[in-house]
Amino acid sequence: MTVPAEFSRMFDFSGKAVCVTGAASGIGRATAELFADLGAMVYVADRAEKLLLEFAAERPDALRAVVFDQSSLPSVEALANTVGDVDVLINNAGVLLYEPLSELNLEDLSRVISINLTGSIALSRLVGEGMLARRQGVIIHTGSQVVYNGAESRSVYAATKAGISQFVKTAALEWGPQGIRVNCVAPGRTLTALNQHLLQEPENYAQALKRIPLGRFGNTKDMANAFAFLASDAAAYITGHTLVVDGGWILP
Numbered sequence: 001m002t003v004p005a006e007f008s009r010m011f012d013f014s015g016k017a018v019c020v021t022g023a024a025s026g027i028g029r030a031t032a033e034l035f036a037d038l039g040a041m042v043y044v045a046d047r048a049e050k051l052l053l054e055f056a057a058e059r060p061d062a063l064r065a066v067v068f069d070q071s072s073l074p075s076v077e078a079l080a081n082t083v084g085d086v087d088v089l090i091n092n093a094g095v096l097l098y099e100p101l102s103e104l105n106l107e108d109l110s111r112v113i114s115i116n117l118t119g120s121i122a123l124s125r126l127v128g129e130g131m132l133a134r135r136q137g138v139i140i141h142t143g144s145q146v147v148y149n150g151a152e153s154r155s156v157y158a159a160t161k162a163g164i165s166q167f168v169k170t171a172a173l174e175w176g177p178q179g180i181r182v183n184c185v186a187p188g189r190t191l192t193a194l195n196q197h198l199l200q201e202p203e204n205y206a207q208a209l210k211r212i213p214l215g216r217f218g219n220t221k222d223m224a225n226a227f228a229f230l231a232s233d234a235a236a237y238i239t240g241h242t243l244v245v246d247g248g249w250i251l252p
């Protein structure tokens with residue numbers, strides 16, 4: 001059986017420019033690799049300079065590194081200027097804060113909001129300018145499954161990710177008439193640097209695993225596939241949506 005040409009074309013990103021933030025590791029890195037495999041020129045952006053440059057050096061034909069810090073608005077603005085007229089923005093950089101609410105450090109509160117919410121929204125707003133002018137573009141944020149249930153010790157993190165899901169709906173509403181689709185991928189527990197410290201605690205690991213109907217944690221390819229789907233023409237009629245990719249975690 002051969003794959004119908006029309007279907008292959010929907011996932012062909014040749015000639016397209018994509019920007020992936022948080023691309024030095026984990027979900028962002030796997031997503032950047034997949035877009036490069038699908039033919040795109042990919043701006044990979046992150047604050048982890050060494051890791052990022054090493055990654056970009058692996059595929060100089062397809063990857064261009066941009067060091068930036070999402071907690072700084074001038075840095076976000078500089079990134080938006082550098083990547084210019086990208087066709088797809090994967091707005092993925094984020095940090096986890098694991099702190100019981102009663103012990104919440106107020107500096108951590110501001111820091112996490114500034115990265116996960118303020119910097120992230122600012123980037124979409126700025127990159128969106130070029131998309132509005134060209135009347136086309138796709139923006140996909142990274143949310144989280146934690147917004148669907150309570151998430152112990154992750155009140156601030158969950159609040160920022162819930163904010164992103166809500167932002168995506170309104171951005172999609174406002175920019176849909178100009179041909180821009182805005183969506184969100186909400187990963188379930190995915191084995192990356194972000195949560196390895198949690199998953200390495202055997203009790204926590206076993207408990208979390210028991211809860212997932214598909215019987216395994218997510219991997220970065222599971223997430224990359226969801227981004228590629230939402231960015232592709234196969235998702236041409238999908239906007240304002242948060243796609244949960246969690247092996248069924250939120251179902252019970």
Ligand SMILES: NC(=O)c1ccc[n+]([C@@H]2O[C@H](COP(=O)([O-])OP(=O)(O)OC[C@H]3O[C@@H](n4cnc5c(N)ncnc54)[C@H](O)[C@@H]3O)[C@@H](O)[C@H]2O)c1
Binds near residue numbers: 025045068069095186
């Ligand atoms: N891993 C999971 O289980 C999981 C679950 C739900 C959501 N997420 C979300 O997925 C996204 C990617 O996380 P990951 O799991 O790949 O973790 P990760 O730590 O491997 O990747 C996050 C990347 O973001 C970068 N980053 C962090 N702060 C930044 C800043 N201020 N400026 C620029 N870059 C910054 C980091 O350097 C890192 O490369 C995050 O938004 C995270 O909240 C992850």
